[in-house]
Amino acid sequence: MAAIELEDLSFRYRNQRGEPALRDVSLTVEEGEFLGVVGETGAGKTTLLSAMCGVIPFHTSGDRAGTVRVKGRAVEAYGSLSALSSAISMVLDSPENQLFNLHVFDEVIWGPENMGFDREEIIERGERALRLFGLEGFEDRITYTLSGGEKQKVAIASIYALSPEIILLDEPTSQLDPIGTEMVFEAIDQLIAEGVTIVMAEHKIEELAKYADRIAVLRGGELTHVDETRAFFLDGADHGVAPPQVTELGLELSRSGVDGFRIPLTLEEATAEYAGVLRREGPR
């Protein structure tokens, strides 16, 4: 069964003028996949994620047409956001809006506590979440004194502690440095290995190229393209998103006649491929 199915989804915020935020979006997210969502500012990424997880219509209202199904069931049929939260949860783009406990550990176990697990399991989920996101030692830190990046990691860890089957992340690394960004993506890779389905709105193309299974592009509220990551960057068409620099280098070398190598999407692939080419060609 698909994790999420959108059929001709359109949405206009109550006070929105001009074009609606989403127009006739049809998209299926498979169970266990990592789908990256890209698009310029205002393209509709946050709106799309909000509609997938039930924030639209349960929290934010407007004119909605089409259907959204989560695990085969219409979002409305769940009845409330909290009923949806063990199936699907979203990490908001501004972590401030998601953190409301004084101490980090209380924040991370807040969800499991409210789901009524026994004490031992609550603690274990909390500790595991902190470990996965490199937050050991942060247990007693005051949430509102954390840096933006630390808050982002706590927000993701808090959602992870709920063990939803599907996690939506809205630009989760926007305030993180390269090391923090890589750590979050590695943790997400771990969630994928555990069978969690991930949908992430993200501008960091290098990271999506490395980790995402597929990439979807929104433009002016419309889904203009979706494809497997490798095909997405190498099909030769302009999807309005520049490929990673190592990929551009590969495409350029290939155009200038260098052959016998696979065009890389990541730095790791590039190192391996270009080492092979350089060994064969020798230094000039």
Ligand SMILES: Nc1ncnc2c1ncn2[C@@H]1O[C@H](COP(=O)(O)OP(=O)(O)OP(=O)(O)O)[C@@H](O)[C@H]1O
């Ligand atoms: N609460 C709201 N009320 C009215 N219009 C809104 C609201 N939220 C978003 N919009 C409008 O809907 C459109 C899509 O916005 P959305 O936030 O989904 O874009 P986005 O792709 O997430 O952008 P960004 O990259 O800046 O986060 C924009 O035109 C935006 O101005």
Ligand SMILES: [Mg+2]
């Ligand atoms: Mg957004």
